[in-house]
Amino acid sequence: MKLSATGLSDKGRVRPHNEDAMHWDDARGLLAVADGMGGHAAGEVASSLAIDTVKDLVDDAPRSGEETRELLRRVINVANQRIAEKIRSRPEFYGMGTTLVVGVVEGDRLVIAHVGDSRAYILRNGEIRQLTTDHSLVNELVKLGILSKEKAASDPRRNVVTRALGSGMTVAPDLIEEQLFPGDIVLLCSDGLNTMLGDDSIRQTLLGAGGDLERTCAELVDAANRAGGEDNVTVVVAQPVGAESPGGEGERGNPIEEDADADPAARRPGS
Numbered sequence: 671m672k673l674s675a676t677g678l679s680d681k682g683r684v685r686p687h688n689e690d691a692m693h694w695d696d697a698r699g700l701l702a703v704a705d706g707m708g709g710h711a712a713g714e715v716a717s718s719l720a721i722d723t724v725k726d727l728v729d730d731a732p733r734s735g736e737e738t739r740e741l742l743r744r745v746i747n748v749a750n751q752r753i754a755e756k757i758r759s760r761p762e763f764y765g766m767g768t769t770l771v772v773g774v775v776e777g778d779r780l781v782i783a784h785v786g787d788s789r790a791y792i793l794r795n796g797e798i799r800q801l802t803t804d805h806s807l808v809n810e811l812v813k814l815g816i817l818s819k820e821k822a823a824s825d826p827r828r829n830v831v832t833r834a835l836g837s838g839m840t841v842a843p844d845l846i847e848e849q850l851f852p853g854d855i856v857l858l859c860s861d862g863l864n865t866m867l868g869d870d871s872i873r874q875t876l877l878g879a880g881g882d883l884e885r886t887c888a889e890l891v892d893a894a895n896r897a898g899g900e901d902n903v904t905v906v907v908a909q910p911v912g913a914e915s916p917g918g919e920g921e922r923g924n925p926i927e928e929d930a931d932a933d934p935a936a937r938r939p940g941s
């Protein structure tokens with residue numbers, strides 16, 4: 671199954687720099703988003719090293735599922751080592767790190783590896799589902815029942831990640847597999863999207879763009895900025911090629927004619 675993909679990254683309305691990085695490659699069925707952290711532009715260095723590692727290691731050779739999982743584990747660990755080496759060579763980079771969510775499509779299977787709080791979602795049959803589980807302090811607190819999911823979205827500690835690339839210590843990614851169907855839309859994003867927009871807003875924006883991926887990216891970034899744009903926001907979206915468009919007659923297509931709320935202009939506060 672071939673993919674059509676695109677992405678968009680924006681520094682948002684508050685941050686002086688964009689420390690996110692992204693990559694997509696239709697031919698390789700490859701998608702990736704990294705969200706760097708660390709002062710003095712170090713975050714940009716860390717996220718770029720992670721994305722460069724993805725580009726270096728993921729080629730277009732056919733692979734089995736296990737080979738893909740092994741490749742993605744290797745991507746995570748090589749990126750981690752490269753960032754750690756950079757920190758050793760340049761003390762001003764001490765403390766830098768990055769999240770990484772990377773997806774590879776093999777046949778009709780999407781294999782995702784992730785570390786940190788950048789997310790992957792899938793939209794199918796008009797419903798959105800988060801595929802990844804944040805490696806974040808607030809998510810740990812939610813799992814323990816100490817914090818509600820609703821309060822987690824605005825908790826001041828929401829930027830604290832519990833797993834990231836850059837320590838040089840072995841880091842275990844989560845590996846997730848998902849079968850893809852015609853009409854699915856896959857979204858990878860940095861937390862600048864999902865801390866500004868709830869899952870349902872993201873869902874409505876995906877549906878409202880009617881399967882136009884460029885428009886989908888522009889509207890997601892625009893919606894995050896309208897909601898405050900407090901962080902860099904990066905989105906990479908992908909759809910299986912040759913699939914019927916969302917709203918088509920296929921049972922798995924994503925309906926675009928939802929209701930008035932699906933109209934992007936109708937859900938923006940102040941518009």
Ligand code: CA
Nearest residue numbers: 705861862901
């Ligand atoms: Ca971020």
